[in-house]
Amino acid sequence: MSKIAAVDFPEHWPNLLPTLLHLIPTATDPQLHGALKVLADLVEDSLSEDTFFSVARDILKVVYDVSINEARKTTLRALAVAIFRETFNIMDMVKDEHEAEVKGFAAEALSVWSPFFMDVMKKPLPPSVLVEGEGGGDQTDEWRGLIALKLQVVKTLMKIRTVFAQLLLPQSPVLFTATWEELSTIQNAYKNMYIDHDHQGRLEDADGLPYTLDWLVLEELDFLQSCLRAPPVQQELEAQLQANAGISNTPWVIDVMKLAVGYAQIPLEDEGLWDIDVNLFLAEETSVTANYTARTACGDLLIKLGEWLHQGALEGLLAYTKILFASEDSTWRTKEASLFLLTQLMNDFLYTDKSVSSELCGMYFKSKYDLS
Numbered sequence: 001m002s003k004i005a006a007v008d009f010p011e012h013w014p015n016l017l018p019t020l021l022h023l024i025p026t027a028t029d030p031q032l033h034g035a036l037k038v039l040a041d042l043v044e045d046s047l048s049e050d051t052f053f054s055v056a057r058d059i060l061k062v063v064y065d066v067s068i069n070e071a072r073k074t075t076l077r078a079l080a081v082a083i084f085r086e087t088f089n090i091m092d093m094v095k096d097e098h099e100a101e102v103k104g105f106a107a108e109a110l111s112v113w114s115p116f117f118m119d120v121m122k123k124p125l126p127p128s129v130l131v132e133g134e135g136g137g138d139q140t141d142e143w144r145g146l147i148a149l150k151l152q153v154v155k156t157l158m159k160i161r162t163v164f165a166q167l168l169l170p171q172s173p174v175l176f177t178a179t180w181e182e183l184s185t186i187q188n189a190y191k192n193m194y195i196d197h198d199h200q201g202r203l204e205d206a207d208g209l210p211y212t213l214d215w216l217v218l219e220e221l222d223f224l225q226s227c228l229r230a231p232p233v234q235q236e237l238e239a240q241l242q243a244n245a246g247i248s249n250t251p252w253v254i255d256v257m258k259l260a261v262g263y264a265q266i267p268l269e270d271e272g273l274w275d276i277d278v279n280l281f282l283a284e285e286t287s288v289t290a291n292y293t294a295r296t297a298c299g300d301l302l303i304k305l306g307e308w309l310h311q312g313a314l315e316g317l318l319a320y321t322k323i324l325f326a327s328e329d330s331t332w333r334t335k336e337a338s339l340f341l342l343t344q345l346m347n348d349f350l351y352t353d354k355s356v357s358s359e360l361c362g363m364y365f366k367s368k369y370d371l372s
Contacts, residue, residue: 001034002041009046017042017055024062029073032066036079037207039063043086052090053105060084060109068116074145078209081152084113085159092163106164114171120153121178125186144211151210154179154219161226172230179224180259183217187262190217190294194267195333201269214294217263221297225304234308247312248319256305257320257338264298264337295337299344306345311360317342318363 001016009016020042024035043052043059066072066080088106095102126142157175161168168175190213193199201214210216227233237252244250266274270293306313321338324330349356 001038002045005038005042005046009042010051021055021058021062025065029076032072032076033079036063036066036076036083040079040083040086043083043090047090049090049094052087056087056105060087060112064112064116067113074142074149075205075207075209075211078145078148078152079207081149081156082209084109085152085156088156088159088163095163103164103167106160107167110160110167117153117157118174118178120149121175121182123150125189144205147213147216148205148209148211150182151216151219154216154223158219158223158226169230169232172227172232173236176224176227176230176233179220179227183220183224183259183263186213186217187259189213190263191265194269195265196268198268198272217294218292218297221263221294221301225297225301228301228304228308241312247309247315250316253309253312253316254320254323256301257317257341260298260301260341261320261324261334261337263294264341265333266295266336267293270295295340298337299341302341302345303348306348306354310354311356313345314342314356314360314364317345318360 005013005016016038020035020039024032024039027035039059039062047055063080063083067077067084069077087109091102091106123146125146126140157168194201194214199212201212202210203212203215204210240252241247241250247253302313302317305316309316317338321342324334324338346356348354
């Protein structure tokens with residue numbers, strides 16, 4: 001149907017879209033699946049700017065009703081959210097010519113969808129797979145479906161922030177907190193699946209929806225650093241910096257370093273590549289476009305922190321590194337991850353011609369010999 005519609009819609013098949021919008025609310029799950037796929041293709045490939053805005057509210061109402069319907073399969077709800085995200089590509093194309101109208105329409109849509117997005121972000125993953133030592137839950141339909149839905153929500157929020165950054169500013173502190181809490185909650189599950197064991201990651205279903213935990217972690221790390229740049233978030237965190245005696249004594253700075261080091265550990269799969277050929281491993285790791293991982297995303301998170309706090313990011317990392325190396329519970333992976341993040345941060349300082357005080361350099365050199 002999509003292939004025919006690409007040629008015939010709307011000139012020779014004008015009733016296709018109304019038929020889809022009429023069918024979707026009462027369709028069975030298999031019918032809904034097909035209808036959503038055709039609708040997704042129409043929105044992506046066949047709707048002109050003029051056509052879209054004449055039917056936009058009808059499309060958004062239909063996919064919203066599917067998205068919030070907990071009686072529907074979670075993967076179908078995720079597909080509906082993906083269609084909502086695709087509409088922002090059309091808005092992006094026309095916003096320069098009709099800025100006020102398009103921004104008003106986007107704000108109206110977001111006001112309806114925001115509570116749903118927040119509910120999905122706060123919804124916990126099945127508890128049985130969040131316990132260290134348990135795996136295999138990543139293959140259950142419940143696990144896959146909820147991850148797919150969460151992923152589409154985060155990707156949609158990222159898209160909205162890219163196209164209409166101002167719309168998300170008031171909600172950015174709440175979104176930052178929700179993302180932070182989830183990344184903290186699922187860290188043990190991620191460690192168990194990809195660092196301690198070799199679970200298969202980067203999987204997508206037949207509709208192109210990612211559904212494995214590593215994808216979710218990657219998207220949320222990117223969204224976290226995006227929220228970190230939002231002025232309302234920085235104002236709140238800055239207030240906490242002022243309330244504590246120095247950056248290294250501010251709890252959230254140490255917590256960021258702990259989170260980043262945890263996700264920057266080398267996965268078991270990459271460790272195998274390291275053992276086979278370290279040069280091949282290094283070549284793959286430095287090829288960011290080909291191998292953008294949670295480890296790389298954590299490096300980017302530290303770089304963004306360095307752009308804001310400058311030397312303060314190095315001070316915070318040094319404080320946590322000292323804690324890490326002094327602890328008997330630390331592993332070689334966590335220690336290596338902290339040094340990897342230091343390298344990423346220092347390389348960015350070098351590329352951007354930022355200086356580091358001789359006092360801080362001396363503290364790093366002293367710590368290097370103490371830790372050795």
